[in-house]
Amino acid sequence: MSPTITFGQSAAETIAGELGVTVTKDGYLLDENDEVIIPSGDDEPLTIEEFGGTGVGSRVFIKDNFNSVSEYVEEYRSEE
Secondary structure, eight states: OOOOOOGGGHHHHHHHTTTEEEEOSSBBBBOTTTTTOTTTTTTSOTTTTTTEEEEEEOOOEESSSHHHHHIIIIIITOOO
16 A cells, blocks of 8 residues: 655645745746646646645646545546
């Protein structure tokens, strides 16, 4: 079983940095190509305040809300 890692808002920037993600002055997350990150189940760019995590072993980003988590589970985890 894969480990589960959870973190609070105070650690979000540290976690993002460890994933190679940068945060703009406006709070948007940028990937290693300096493109805004669009989370699972959404059409809007992800901000550091909304950052809820990533999928295990992936670069799929998840907002800290039910819709994003649900979309991630349906699309990426339901086949396991």
